[in-house]
Amino acid sequence: VQQKLDLLKQNSNGSVNALLDTYALELAQAVDAKIAKGENIGLLEGIPFGVKDVFMLQGTYTTASSDFLKQYKSAYTASAIQKLLDAGAIPIVKENCDSFGHGSSNENTIFGAVKNAQDETLVAGGSSGGSAVNVAKDYTVFSIGGDTGGSVRQPAGYNGVYGLKPTYGRISRYGLMAYASSTDCVGPLAKSVEDIRIVLNTISGKDIKDQTTYDSSQIDETTLENASGIKAVGYFKNLLENDAMDPTIKADFMDSLEKLKAKGIQVKALDFLDADTLVSTYYILAMAETASNLSRLDGTNYGNRINAENLIESYAVTRSENFSEESKRRIVGGNQVLSQGFSDEIYLKSLAIRDKISADFEGFFQDVDIVLSPVTPGLPPKVGDSLKDPLAMYLSDAFTVGFSLGQLPTLTVPKGTATGIQITAAKTEDERVLQFAHLLE
Ligand code: GLN
Numbered sequence: 001v002q003q004k005l006d007l008l009k010q011n012s013n014g015s016v017n018a019l020l021d022t023y024a025l026e027l028a029q030a031v032d033a034k035i036a037k038g039e040n041i042g043l044l045e046g047i048p049f050g051v052k053d054v055f056m057l058q059g060t061y062t063t064a065s066s067d068f069l070k071q072y073k074s075a076y077t078a079s080a081i082q083k084l085l086d087a088g089a090i091p092i093v094k095e096n097c098d099s100f101g102h103g104s105s106n107e108n109t110i111f112g113a114v115k116n117a118q119d120e121t122l123v124a125g126g127s128s129g130g131s132a133v134n135v136a137k138d139y140t141v142f143s144i145g146g147d148t149g150g151s152v153r154q155p156a157g158y159n160g161v162y163g164l165k166p167t168y169g170r171i172s173r174y175g176l177m178a179y180a181s182s183t184d185c186v187g188p189l190a191k192s193v194e195d196i197r198i199v200l201n202t203i204s205g206k207d208i209k210d211q212t213t214y215d216s217s218q219i220d221e222t223t224l225e226n227a228s229g230i231k232a233v234g235y236f237k238n239l240l241e242n243d244a245m246d247p248t249i250k251a252d253f254m255d256s257l258e259k260l261k262a263k264g265i266q267v268k269a270l271d272f273l274d275a276d277t278l279v280s281t282y283y284i285l286a287m288a289e290t291a292s293n294l295s296r297l298d299g300t301n302y303g304n305r306i307n308a309e310n311l312i313e314s315y316a317v318t319r320s321e322n323f324s325e326e327s328k329r330r331i332v333g334g335n336q337v338l339s340q341g342f343s344d345e346i347y348l349k350s351l352a353i354r355d356k357i358s359a360d361f362e363g364f365f366q367d368v369d370i371v372l373s374p375v376t377p378g379l380p381p382k383v384g385d386s387l388k389d390p391l392a393m394y395l396s397d398a399f400t401v402g403f404s405l406g407q408l409p410t411l412t413v414p415k416g417t418a419t420g421i422q423i424t425a426a427k428t429e430d431e432r433v434l435q436f437a438h439l440l441e
Pocket residue numbers: 100101102103104126127146147148149150151152179286397
């Protein structure tokens with residue numbers, strides 16, 4: 001723990017919002033004492049991990065990388081984090097992220113952009129960029145991120161680590177600051193499938209504090225080596241033919257498909273919605289939900305408050321001054337699509353497209369066991385570029401948002417020079433996703 005804390009102190013990638021040094025060292029001493037007494041310790045006991053700064057951890061600042069909550073201290077601990085504490089794992093850092101999860105480059109943050117672990121002129125990706133960098137650089141053994149539309153999978157791909165977005169509801173969202181509640185997922189990032197499995201087993205399960213959770217069985221180590229039940233995989237041919245597709249990412253991906261064919265796996269082309277439809281549908285719904293979720297931040301109960309002449313003015317000034325440009329864009333957009341005269345044409349239409357996405361996936365999984373996709377259409381952008389062009393940033397989410405809207409389990413597997421491959425299975429089949437990973441090696 002001390003060694004990792006020292007590394008985090010020198011960190012120049014900007015992945016740290018707050019070090020939990022005193023807290024972590026106390027926990028580490030307790031584990032040392034146990035070892036000294038010759039007691040057995042559990043698998044995760046004493047293992048240092050990172051926490052994206054949108055998770056409650058009682059007594060620590062939880063800022064969501066925002067001015068609004070810069071001085072907000074968590075009053076309780078998120079269920080997933082509590083389960084890790086119960087297993088003896090040690091949180092050592094609150095990790096930089098895009099403010100309220102709003103972003104794909106980890107530049108929408110009051111703590112400064114997070115730089116890519118492999119090349120500091122490039123972004124780390126977002127919104128869980130700090131979490132991905134800390135794992136990539138070995139500053140943490142694993143990190144807990146949040147994924148609403150790609151925020152675990154995309155930075156995992158950009159920085160060359162594994163990142164899982166489990167089936168929606170497999171892990172409790174209690175204590176994860178809500179962005180878009182219908183797609184928000186808690187997800188681990190780590191350097192191996194095995195580590196992902198261990199963390200997933202620890203934090204999964206029904207939680208009375210999140211009524212969308214369900215009971216899932218533990219994934220056994222030995223079943224991971226057996227992918228013999230997987231006969232056919234599908235991929236979205238139409239999305240790969242998009243003009244925005246980077247040729248090296250496409251070539252790498254097609255090469256992986258060829259290797260699977262050589263292993264006797266059938267590969268089938270699937271026809272899915274186009275990138276524009278997927279991205280618009282996701283952003284309309286995510287903005288609508290975030291506008292609603294963030295309406296609670298008005299300076300009354302949480303965070304900074306700026307007083308003005310009257311209450312309404314105070315709300316307005318507090319919100320205008322404390323939300324970032326990107327978050328304001330989403331709140332205004334979300335309220336617009338929910339307002340009378342727009343909601344039928346825009347919001348309800350997006351809900352109907354979302355139903356079609358779920359139906360499409362049900363159809364695909366009649367035919368194939370796994371769907372494969374690149375993580376992103378392009379390579380990580382240069383630091384500063386995404387801020388100039390938010391629409392281009394939204395479009396970079398084309399490959400991740402469909403699986404979020406479908407609430408499916410998806411794992412990013414790091415791959416060569418490209419940005420990684422996503423493995424997706426039908427709902428609740430997270431085990432299959434992990435099983436398949438070694439076939440890509
Ligand atoms: N980039 C996407 C967005 O900004 C996804 C972010 C996330 O998953 N939190 O909405």
